[in-house]
Amino acid sequence: MKIRRYYVRDMKEGMLRIREELGSEAVIIQSRRVRTKGFKGLFAPRKLEITAAVENPPAQIIPENPYQEQFEKKVQQDLGELRTMINRLVTRQSIPDDMQDNERKELKKWRLQLERQELYDELIQEFMDEIKGSLSGEIQLTEEIIGLLLRKKMRRRFRTAPEKGAAVQVFVGPTGVGKTTTLAKLAARYALYQGERVGIITIDHYRIGAVEQLRTYADITGLPLEVVMTPKELTCALEKLSGCQRILVDTAGRSTLNHTHIQEMSNYLQNLPPAEIFMVVSATTKSQDLRLICENFKCMNYNRIIFTKLDETNTYGVLLNGIYLTGLPVIYLTTGQNVPDDICLADIEKMCALILGEDD
Numbered sequence: 195m196k197i198r199r200y201y202v203r204d205m206k207e208g209m210l211r212i213r214e215e216l217g218s219e220a221v222i223i224q225s226r227r228v229r230t231k232g233f234k235g236l237f238a239p240r241k242l243e244i245t246a247a248v249e250n251p252p253a254q255i256i257p258e259n260p261y262q263e264q265f266e267k268k269v270q271q272d273l274g275e276l277r278t279m280i281n282r283l284v285t286r287q288s289i290p291d292d293m294q295d296n297e298r299k300e301l302k303k304w305r306l307q308l309e310r311q312e313l314y315d316e317l318i319q320e321f322m323d324e325i326k327g328s329l330s331g332e333i334q335l336t337e338e339i340i341g342l343l344l345r346k347k348m349r350r351r352f353r354t355a356p357e358k359g360a361a362v363q364v365f366v367g368p369t370g371v372g373k374t375t376t377l378a379k380l381a382a383r384y385a386l387y388q389g390e391r392v393g394i395i396t397i398d399h400y401r402i403g404a405v406e407q408l409r410t411y412a413d414i415t416g417l418p419l420e421v422v423m424t425p426k427e428l429t430c431a432l433e434k435l436s437g438c439q440r441i442l443v444d445t446a447g448r449s450t451l452n453h454t455h456i457q458e459m460s461n462y463l464q465n466l467p468p469a470e471i472f473m474v475v476s477a478t479t480k481s482q483d484l485r486l487i488c489e490n491f492k493c494m495n496y497n498r499i500i501f502t503k504l505d506e507t508n509t510y511g512v513l514l515n516g517i518y519l520t521g522l523p524v525i526y527l528t529t530g531q532n533v534p535d536d537i538c539l540a541d542i543e544k545m546c547a548l549i550l551g552e553d554d
């Protein structure tokens with residue numbers, strides 16, 4: 195394309211020159227009245243400025259003035275720059291938008307997974323924000339990348355404890371969660387697999403007859419069982435069992451909402467030597483109830499969590515929710531009613547996989 199600018203008196207003169215120099219195919223792009231330079235810009239005569247262009251110029255064009263070539267180059271250059279700018283704008287608007295949509299879609303998938311697992315909203319938000327924050331806009335978030343990042347963040351949030359095996363271990367928590375069963379599982383493991391001398395104490399504060407279940411286990415395994423009904427009796431029982439390497443203490447549960455009972459129970463524990471106090475919680479616990487349980491049992495000074503009944507649910511957010519609420523490690527997971535088999539040490543990778551739905 196050839197572009198040329200003319201300064202003429204009127205359109206008639208302009209047309210003549212354009213035809214002559216650019217041929218009959220030429221078109222006028224712009225025309226305007228301008229003041230050409232006179233003496234210091236004063237008294238300058240007004241002229242008509244015409245810009246004309248032709249796609250295929252005739253073979254020979256007579257140069258109008260020495261600046262014509264420069265002017266054409268400049269226009270071409272400006273057009274080129276304009277084209278690049280427009281392209282850049284279009285690209286910037288479309289590609290990152292696509293990418294963002296993609297990110298949103300992929301993130302939403304994982305958010306949904308975490309919501310299905312009933313992880314607390316605040317934890318989900320924390321993970322989502324961290325993931326968004328840890329990526330620059332140039333990386334495309336695929337489902338796999340988010341999954342990996344999520345696992346990494348989750349891993350850091352989980353806490354487990356080694357099987358330290360304190361000499362005294364106490365089982366506290368709501369009714370029916372599996373305290374007695376879990377105690378029986380551990381007692382059998384210590385006694386049968388590790389050859390330890392194990393003693394069992396049960397605090398049956400309300401004479402509710404929950405002792406029978408434990409007596410059956412004790413009889414089968416041949417382990418000594420002491421039933422105590424006052425804090426003083428507990429001290430005596432501990433003395434009686436002082437020959438044991440390990441003493442497991444069961445507590446008879448009452449409602450999580452029965453503050454008086456929980457408080458009374460905690461009075462017993464004042465007389466204990468330093469112990470591992472396991473808060474036993476069912477994995478089937480509703481998220482909101484979990485808050486209540488963690489709060490109401492605080493006076494028991496529990497320092498480890500055991501999650502039971504993982505075999506009865508497909509929703510595992512509770513595992514991380516419990517750690518989040520208490521800041522305490524999970525030590526065991528139980529997965530069925532079989533004594534002593536259905537218990538294992540809590541494993542972070544396994545728990546992450548359950549929440550992320552990677553474990554079938």
Ligand SMILES: Nc1nc2c(ncn2[C@@H]2O[C@H](COP(=O)(O)OP(=O)(O)O)[C@@H](O)[C@H]2O)c(=O)[nH]1
Pocket residue numbers: 368369370371372373374375376407447502503504505506528529530531536
């Ligand atoms: N499915 C399943 N049931 C369990 C598990 N642990 C305990 N149970 C059952 O839950 C019920 C209550 O257990 P129990 O030990 O008496 O609970 P406690 O009241 O907390 O002492 C019993 O029927 C147990 O067999 C477990 O991990 N999975």
Ligand SMILES: [Mg+2]
Pocket residue numbers: 373374375404445446447
């Ligand atoms: Mg019990």
